[in-house]
Amino acid sequence: MRRVVVTGIGLLTPIGSGKEEFWSGLIAGKCGIAPVTSFDTSAFPVHKGAEVKEFKPEVFLRRRSPQEMGRGSQLAIAAARMAIEDSGVEISSYERSRVGVSMGTTSGEPQIVERYNDIRKSEGLDSIPKELPPKYPCHVIPSNVAIEFDLHGPCLMIPTACAAGNYAIGYGFDMIRIGRADLILAGGADPFSRITYMGFARLGAIAPDRCQPFDKNRQGMVPGEGAAILILEPLEAARARGAKIYAEVLGYGVSCDSYHMTAAHPQGDGAMRAMSAAMRESGVSLQDIDYINAHGTGTPTNDRVESLAVRRLFGEYADKIPMSSIKSMIGHTMGAASAIEAAACALAIDTGIVPPTINYEVPDPECDLDYVPNQARRVDPRVVLNNAYAFGGNNASLCIARCEN
């Protein structure tokens, strides 16, 4: 089977867009959390969010107009264009049926639902324009990407909520590995949504001010938005065209808690099985893992369970593995989260530096690992795990590594 490498990164995040801005912000511990501007939060008990600032979709759309699609599709296309440019691939030199799109999301195009309901409330169902509802189903996001770049290969959305980015990168990895595709645009996208915000607010899961993963006084997550696309291609092809190789995808593991729709299994069983499966498929052992990019949402339960799962799986060796959560800086970007985090893993491997967990002040006895508090660190990681957990009890861990030999 073919080896698969990451050769391009494109992203839009609450701390900046494009690889350089994102990475320099991450290393500097920049925070993208601010008062929500997408909608009026006065009726909510919380007011902060992690939005992508000053996004101009028309800069990235060449074939169609922004009005023809929702914000999820706009973000996805923008990330895809950045990734393609970063990778230097000439899409026109490929057989189009062998270039595909694999994406993840939590809610797809929730802003379309919001507009649907706004019109329904003010003017009634009959006034909903016929162009609006077809923009909703989440598969239109990868289809819009395929149309923008004229890609005729495999094209799907894997809406496995907040673990979706890892699933999507995994599928792209599979398609290249088995020889079904020669290039896959893989990642995730989720636009900011009042629905998501309302749901998490009602669950009491949103932190009022800061996101403090693994800190004893953490108060919750902060909803965000974003998109990331990684360019995946066979190692041989990347070498043949002299491409910059950020990292190699070694494998992934997925599991389901089958326990509760929103709460993690209290002992982290599913999370452990996903990490184990990822390492098994990748042919690496516990001691090979140099860094873990945590799901680390900042909720009391997630961070405790994730720490426990890592401790149970890695035992004493867990003390030697730096594990940070970039959600402390970019918030929880939902279905885009693990794709953005996979990009961070690739950049960590490429630069040798791992991003910090910011806002970390008071250690929690139930979270007893090395969370890279507040300062980025040179670790020179060779093999890393990217963890993601989601509603539905979904767990996905992606294993990526420095590309050697």
Added chain:
Amino acid sequence: MSMRIVATGTGIISSLAAGAGDFEAGLYAGRTGIGPKTLFADSVPGGAAGEIRDFAPQQWLGNKGLRVLDRSARLLCVAAHMALESSGLSQQRPAEGDSDLGLVCGTMFGSVHSITSFDWSGLLDGPNLVNPMEFPNTVINSPAGQAAIKHRLRGVNSTISAGLVSGLYAIHYAMEFLRFGRAQALLAGGVEELCEESYLSCKKAGITSPQDRIRPFAPDRDGTVLGEGSALLVLETEEAAIRRGATPFLEVCGFGSSHDAHSIDTFNVRAAGATSAIRLALLAAGIEPDEIGFIVASASGSRTGDAMEAHALENVFGKRLAAVPVCAPKAAFGESLGASGALLAVAAGIALQKNLVPPTAGFEAGEPGLRLSSSPQPFEGDYALVNCFGCDGNNASLVLKAAGSKQ
């Protein structure tokens, strides 16, 4: 990879029938489950649909835990229950569930009704009064997550959205997972509920028939009628199935997909993508078009969609097409969107086992060149071709054959 993927169980619920046996009987009798729509009649009165009447999930699932499940989750849980029963896995499973048994579910509109209702109650009552219990139902993978809890499925739990072709994509995704050894057995297929939002979307966009008729390939066709349902196949490697003493009835031989990348809401009448999907599926199965015994069509009564499919079939089969039996089962249960691919695959599996292609409900006169029939048709050849083509440019085809048949 040469590892054979087989089906050992079926779960199916549709407007035509619930359960594989009744589904088969309805299909071969040429019946249709399409009739006057009764759901959401207050907000959108009238119209026809392939609606599951008097749906009573407790018949299969009991009453416990049903209240929090939306209609999609209930449909999927029922199909999963049937699939596990019919595969014999129900009797063989450990009480705590299996970490190598999973679910791959295709869907198109997903949780659109739950997310719209949740947002609506926030608009009416304010964000602090919405029911937090309804929030988990808003995520698109909620039915799959609920089914995993209900049936203790602890392996991979993926939801796949590729529009109208989601069901076939889910089967393909499961095949690859099994070949990589990431699971022992997977329930793979799709679910779609009939709801106000998807109904209005298709009606406003002119996808549904103004006359509420579904006449696949007919010259006077004017659109589709929506259906709903869930279908799942229990897929395993042939080796795993035999090891546990199961009887495979179907082999999934090859999948092909392509995207036309030309428009988000119109079929590519030149059929380049559809043709390519069929050819890739044949290639993956390692067979020539001549070996296809019959075709289970995607056709749903769309003027351009059905024409595109007919064109693609001509491209692939040439003159022989006139001799290949075709069935368009959506006439029997309606365009069930993300569930359609799985419903069609189940129909094809039944036909392979019976050695007889089912009739197309309501068939009167097909387009020249396509051999549809109002009665069951015999076929020659070992393989079935199942098509699913969507107006967003996504195309998928699947090649199946009866398990244990020669090569």
